[in-house]
Amino acid sequence: MSDTTILWTRKDLQAATGGQLAGDVKVHGVCIDTRTLKTGDLFIALIGHNSDGHRYLGQALEAGASCVMAHDEAAISTAGLTDDPRLLKVDDTMQALEALGRHRRSRFGGRVIAVTGSVGKTTTKNMLATALAPYGQVHASVASFNNHWGVPLTLARLPEEAAFCISEVGMNHPGEIAPLAAQIRPDIGIISTIGNAHLGHMGSIDAIAKEKATLFAVLPSSGIALCPEAPQGLALLNEALPEGVPLWQAGTADSSAIRMTGLACTAEGSRFHLTTPRGDTDVELTAPGPHLARNAALALGAIAALGLDPKAGAEALCHFRPEAGRGQQRLLPGNVTLLDESYNASGPSICAAIETMALMPARRHLAALGDIRELGQFADAEHRALAGPLTEHDILTFCCGSHMKSLYEALPRSLQGGYAETSAQLASLLRPALQDGDVLLVKGSLGSNMRALIALLEQPVPTTPHAPESA
Ligand SMILES: Nc1ncnc2c1ncn2[C@@H]1O[C@H](COP(=O)(O)OP(=O)(O)O)[C@@H](O)[C@H]1O
Ligand SMILES: [Mg+2]
Incomplete structure (x- = not known):
């Protein structure tokens, strides 16, 4: 999206949040942290564990925010913004952020993919964003924005003209995925891995599988679920699938819907041949590690699940690099x-x-x-x-x-x-x-x-x- 594209108008902001906004603002982006704010952004003052965004209202406007969303009357008054035409006054900023996300999602005509998993969410999400680029405009979560604010923020930033939206979904505790999945309403759901991350909070691998499976439970009957082959808790994943939704497993087994053959991993990268229900392709990754090959198979599997031939995606993946600190x-x-x-x-x-x-x-x-x-x-x-x-x-x-x-x-x-x-x-x-x-x-x-x-x-x-x- 170019910086001049209007993401939110006054009318839409009011309709989505039920808040009051006097000025005819034009919002180009959405931001919750003044350190990453760009000119024309809507700044949302969220209350976190250690900080309150209301303290930064003045700074946000100085840094070029076109509009600030807030609920704390005292902080609004202290910042001298009570009658400011750039103030979007709401009852609760967190709920209003979710409302923005739901509003955007409900008007989105493109396809939506959600990625969860014990490890490999960000890498798989980024691989899919890279691989999908040749097929149309991609909007994806920034970094690991996958929690109660990261998911609605990703949706609130979704440009109408994008063809694809990819959201990462995270969890540390039971019950966290379902409300996020309900906001995203994905067409395609990916579980990157099921393993022993956050075991202390979750108690058992079955509890982890059950929690991840809540992502699959929101898929529409036209949707497709993807996971690596023979994951732990497979029966629980199958149980969560709505009627008519297939589960495509990605791996080297003959029975895998997304099948890797001839997998060769070296220090320079990995190569394999991928067979999918929408076409076959050779895959060559220049980032090494069998785990990246598995993530790539899932990302290309998701492209096939969208009904697209994965060949162009495989070509785009060739130069993929993981984010900092991941290899x-x-x-x-x-x-x-x-x-x-x-x-x-x-x-x-x-x-x-x-x-x-x-x-x-x-x-x-x-x-x-x-x-x-x-x-x-x-x-x-x-x-x-x-x-x-x-x-x-x-x-x-x-x-x-x-x-x-x-x-x-x-x-x-x-x-x-x-x-x-x-x-x-x-x-x-x-x-x-x-x-x-x-x-x-x-x-x-x-x-x-x-x-x-x-x-x-x-x-x-x-x-x-x-x-x-x-x-
Ligand atoms: N499929 C996988 N299996 C095992 N480890 C993986 C996999 N994908 C990525 N990793 C590793 O896990 C760590 C976290 O990766 P990341 O993609 O950021 O996961 P998440 O977003 O789930 O935290 C990195 O060290 C990365 O190399
Ligand atoms: Mg992550």
């Missing part, structure tokens, strides 16, 4: 190749990262791992279980955090590189251990702050020739 490679000082997976971690994504690193030729493979969060009572067992793949691939492992201690202790002595409580402390253990030609995987939940470890490793190696060997 980028770069060189650290000392000729060490970093596989940067510092964005987040769960059991399945660590296993995927280990598989990817194992494809990369190296003198030695090393991993620096920080805690996986939100596993509750399952934390120790889930962390210890990683000893299997790390041992299988002979990875010298450095750990930080209290849960990773369980993994560290479960490793054979020869693979115990070092343990520290924090990522910064781990950096000082790890750095002297790195050797020319090593490949290093860095991964942990966002809260384990593995980015700080990378920042420390990125500092130039000191050149003092007399450094003590035991430093």
Whole structure:
């Protein structure tokens, strides 16, 4: 969408929210954070856990907002906006944001795809956005905007003229997907993976499968559901499908509706042939990792589910790159190749990262791992279980955090590189251990702050020739 396209008029804003707005504003975009605000945006003052957007009303207008939506009378008065023609006054800004989303969705004539899953939502959503571009204008969630504000914000930003809308849908707790799915009303539903993420809040893998399946439950009878082949909780997914909605599984099994054959994964990327009910295509990805090949099969499967031949999508996917912290490679000082997976971690994504690193030729493979969060009572067992793949691939492992201690202790002595409580402390253990030609995987939940470890490793190696060997 060009910046001059009008996304919302005064009339539509009032009709959608039931709010009052005096000025004949023209809104080009929707924003909830002044740091990302663009000229002509509607700024919505949401109340979050740690901040209240009402404090930023004045700043938003100064930064070029064409309109501000607010409900707090005191804050509106303090900002001197009581009679401002650019004020859209509503009863509750969160509910009004949802109303904007529903309004846009109800007028949208294009096709809507929703992506949920334990891991791989953002990557699959981005792959689908890339792959769909040759078929028409695509509107997709920004970053991981997948929660109670991210989903309605994605819908409130949906341009009428787009051909496709792709929304990511996330959850940490039971019951979170259904209300989001009801707002999105997708034609196509994708579950990227079912695995042990957020197990602490969810209790069991069946509970996770059941929760994801609520996305499928809102599909229309003309809709299609997609998931990887033979996922855990498959029976629960099938149970949730409305009458007439098929479930297309993507994988290498003969019975898969979206079938991958000749899958070859190297450090440079993956190749396979894909057979779908709407045509076959060769797929060549220049981003490595079998997990990315699986996500690509789902994204291209979704294109087939839209009734389109996936060939043009496969061509577009060739140059796909994952977002920051999800598998980028770069060189650290000392000729060490970093596989940067510092964005987040769960059991399945660590296993995927280990598989990817194992494809990369190296003198030695090393991993620096920080805690996986939100596993509750399952934390120790889930962390210890990683000893299997790390041992299988002979990875010298450095750990930080209290849960990773369980993994560290479960490793054979020869693979115990070092343990520290924090990522910064781990950096000082790890750095002297790195050797020319090593490949290093860095991964942990966002809260384990593995980015700080990378920042420390990125500092130039000191050149003092007399450094003590035991430093
Ligand atoms: N299909 C998959 N299986 C396992 N891990 C995956 C898969 N897809 C992506 N990942 C990894 O999981 C992590 C999170 O990926 P992302 O796409 O951001 O997932 P989400 O949006 O569900 O949090 C990254 O490390 C990524 O490389
Ligand atoms: Mg995400």
